[in-house]
Amino acid sequence: MNKIVNPEPLFNDEFVGEPPAKRVLGHVQAKREQGAAVAGIYCGYAPMELIHAMNIVPAVLCAFSNAQIEAAEEHLPANLCPLIKSSYGFVIRDTCPFYAVSDVVIAETTCDGKKKMFELMSHIRPLYVMDLPQVPEEKEAREEWKSMILKVQSFMEKHTGKNTTEEKIEASIKDTNRKNALMRKIFGFAAMQPPVVSWAELYDVIFIAMAAKGEEINPRLEDIIVKLEKRVESGYFHGDLKSPRVMVTGCPVGGDALKIFKIVEEMGGVVVALDSCTGMKAFMDDISEDTGDPVGAIAERYLRIPCSCMTPNSRRLTTMDKIIENFKPDAVVDFVLHACHSYNIESYKVGEHVKNKHNIPFLKVVTDYSDGDVEQIKTRVQALFESI
Amino acid sequence: MISAGIDIGSRTIKLVLHDGADIISSEVRPNSYNAIDICREMLKDVSYDGIVSTGYGRHLFSRHFNCEAISEIKAFTLGAFHTIPDCRTILDIGGQDTKAISIDEKGKISKFEMNDKCAAGTGKFLEIMANALEFTMDEFIESASSAEKGEPINSMCTVFAESEVISLIGRGALRDEVSLGIHHAIVKRSVSLMKRVSIRDSIVFVGGVANNRCVRSLIEKDLGTKVSVPENPQIIGALGCALHKFKTAADSI
Numbered sequence: 160m161n162k163i164v165n166p167e168p169l170f171n172d173e174f175v176g177e178p179p180a181k182r183v184l185g186h187v188q189a190k191r192e193q194g195a196a197v198a199g200i201y202c203g204y205a206p207m208e209l210i211h212a213m214n215i216v217p218a219v220l221c222a223f224s225n226a227q228i229e230a231a232e233e234h235l236p237a238n239l240c241p242l243i244k245s246s247y248g249f250v251i252r253d254t255c256p257f258y259a260v261s262d263v264v265i266a267e268t269t270c271d272g273k274k275k276m277f278e279l280m281s282h283i284r285p286l287y288v289m290d291l292p293q294v295p296e297e298k299e300a301r302e303e304w305k306s307m308i309l310k311v312q313s314f315m316e317k318h319t320g321k322n323t324t325e326e327k328i329e330a331s332i333k334d335t336n337r338k339n340a341l342m343r344k345i346f347g348f349a350a351m352q353p354p355v356v357s358w359a360e361l362y363d364v365i366f367i368a369m370a371a372k373g374e375e376i377n378p379r380l381e382d383i384i385v386k387l388e389k390r391v392e393s394g395y396f397h398g399d400l401k402s403p404r405v406m407v408t409g410c411p412v413g414g415d416a417l418k419i420f421k422i423v424e425e426m427g428g429v430v431v432a433l434d435s436c437t438g439m440k441a442f443m444d445d446i447s448e449d450t451g452d453p454v455g456a457i458a459e460r461y462l463r464i465p466c467s468c469m470t471p472n473s474r475r476l477t478t479m480d481k482i483i484e485n486f487k488p489d490a491v492v493d494f495v496l497h498a499c500h501s502y503n504i505e506s507y508k509v510g511e512h513v514k515n516k517h518n519i520p521f522l523k524v525v526t527d528y529s530d531g532d533v534e535q536i537k538t539r540v541q542a543l544f545e546s547i
Numbered sequence: 548m549i550s551a552g553i554d555i556g557s558r559t560i561k562l563v564l565h566d567g568a569d570i571i572s573s574e575v576r577p578n579s580y581n582a583i584d585i586c587r588e589m590l591k592d593v594s595y596d597g598i599v600s601t602g603y604g605r606h607l608f609s610r611h612f613n614c615e616a617i618s619e620i621k622a623f624t625l626g627a628f629h630t631i632p633d634c635r636t637i638l639d640i641g642g643q644d645t646k647a648i649s650i651d652e653k654g655k656i657s658k659f660e661m662n663d664k665c666a667a668g669t670g671k672f673l674e675i676m677a678n679a680l681e682f683t684m685d686e687f688i689e690s691a692s693s694a695e696k697g698e699p700i701n702s703m704c705t706v707f708a709e710s711e712v713i714s715l716i717g718r719g720a721l722r723d724e725v726s727l728g729i730h731h732a733i734v735k736r737s738v739s740l741m742k743r744v745s746i747r748d749s750i751v752f753v754g755g756v757a758n759n760r761c762v763r764s765l766i767e768k769d770l771g772t773k774v775s776v777p778e779n780p781q782i783i784g785a786l787g788c789a790l791h792k793f794k795t796a797a798d799s800i
Contacts, residue, residue, distance in 0.1 A: 525663065532663065534603055535644070539661055542620035546656040 163395040179366035190216040196319035199261030203436040208331040212323040221255035222246040223414025225528035241527040295462040305458040328453040338373030341380040342442035353396035358430035398429035406432035406488035415528035432486040467501035551595035552788025555604030558642030565789040599788035626787030628654035635747040640756035649744040667703040668736035690726040697727030734765040753783040
């Protein structure tokens with residue numbers, strides 16, 4: 160059978176071939192013109208359903224460019240995580256188009272570096288730092304996080320003049336659940352053996368699905384599913400039949416950090432599972448519906464996010480178990496950004512778990528946004544594949 | 548059939564020709580900015596039926612010579628396991644990389660660790676330190692071996708370690724004790740890398756730095772066990788490539 164090349168692209172809009180941020184910026188600007196306010200967000204803990212319910216459009220702020228780091232290092236220490244340095248560089252140089260249109264910024268106390276960096280930028284735009292409970296199993300955690308969500312609601316009301324009701328928040332929860340179900344269906348095409356969708360295509364879809372409401376994006380997601388089903392019928396697959404299937408877990412991957420996905424492909428692998436906050440994480444879980452306490456339900460769901468800032472974060476391992484079962488990776492790469500202590504330390508647990516429970520080769524890659532270590536990473540990834 | 552293996556490292560290029568039973572010939576040349584020209588020069592007068600590349604220049608070579616490229620980890624594993632079949636742990640210290648590999652009784656890689664992109668604890672680190680003390684490499688090893696105790700070097704970063712060495716000299720530290728301290732530093736780092744992959748006998752030490760008898764004896768002292776160094780430890784990666792070629796040739800028959 161001849162391999163089918165050039166399948167129909169998943170999107171057929173004016174942003175095809177452009178970085179996915181362009182499509183999202185188009186969306187944010189269109190919503191703004193229709194009267195929505197804009198909330199800049201930095202992290203998966205920002206309560207999207209509340210933001211949507213208030214007629215505010217969330218804009219994921221820039222954090223993935225190496226070019227911004229030099230400026231950031233005028234104020235920040237060099238041995239800090241590149242994601243924090245890059246975020247800060249974008250803000251002080253005013254080079255992030257999403258930040259430029261944000262009326263408010265929502266931040267969280269996920270790690271020390273971010274927490275202290277937010278202090279340095281809090282005078283530029285109205286910014287609210289949500290105090291995130293980091294032992295999510297404690298019974299007080301839910302109420303604490305719920306009260307933070309209510310506080311960020313008052314903050315957004317004050318600075319944008321927008322408001323909402325419990326009914327609207329409940330509707331927003333249902334909207335997210337419908338969107339997430341479609342997204343999981345799309346991820347299922349990467350779980351196929353061989354996969355029929357590439358990491359770059361998934362990344363494109365995730366980028367827009369992160370910012371848009373279900374009611375805005377679901378028709379496009381359904382269209383994408385139809386296209387993917389056609390690919391399956393036509394016999395199309397991504398990569399090579401022998402390509403090792405790779406799950407990439409760990410720190411967020413975007414922009415210059417995409418080098419890890421590119422290296423995996425260049426070394427002959429296919430990335431089938433993107434287990435990070437810029438990957439599948441936001442879509443893997445649902446929010447309880449019709450509980451009579453929509454904000455409490457949102458709080459519960461967000462506290463289930465398996466981020467390494469949580470302790471003991473055993474959910475990271477149980478979530479990985481499910482992903483490994485469904486996506487059947489041949490190898491797991493743990494992507495750790497320099498100076499991200501929580502992911503770096505947790506990597507030991509993750510590595511032992513992957514090797515002992517699943518008997519899959521594991522590789523930890525500690526890196527930044529520069530390309531100075533690309534050759535070294537290639538050697539490791541190649542050796543990882545050779546050990547399958 | 549004669550197969551060739553070429554290992555394009557950061558400091559040297561190694562070539563091995565193998566006939567399936569023995570090494571027919573081997574060559575080590577310094578590398579430079581024009582690796583491919585040097586490779587062409589080395590291959591000009593030799594004949595072989597197939598070639599496999601490794602080392603940081605492996606992909607460049609494989610594009611120019613249309614051949615397979617394997618990782619250094621695989622190449623050194625194949626070469627070391629062939630040379631010393633009971634080897635279970637491999638330490639390779641090259642010009643810019645240090646690798647620790649643990650393998651099973653069939654020679655399959657079970658775990659590997661590699662230093663990050665910086666030159667800490669590599670051959671380049673030793674060269675720079677020898678230079679800071681105004682020694683040739685041979686004098687540097689001689690000096691370290693003659694010292695009773697070593698001055699502690701705390702920085703593993705090559706740049707910081709160099710300033711530390713200069714400060715030590717400024718404080719009147721003995722040159723030989725500084726030499727030994729530098730050797731201790733590289734050994735400490737290599738041993739910790741090996742511990743990450745779990746150390747099992749027998750241990751084989753390869754790569755250019757394996758020629759440094761002071762590093763070898765300090766590792767043995769630290770681990771309390773014997774470390775084997777093949778006769779020509781620098782060419783083990785190139786040998787692994789040549790052996791790999793035989794394996795793939797046999798598979799395709």
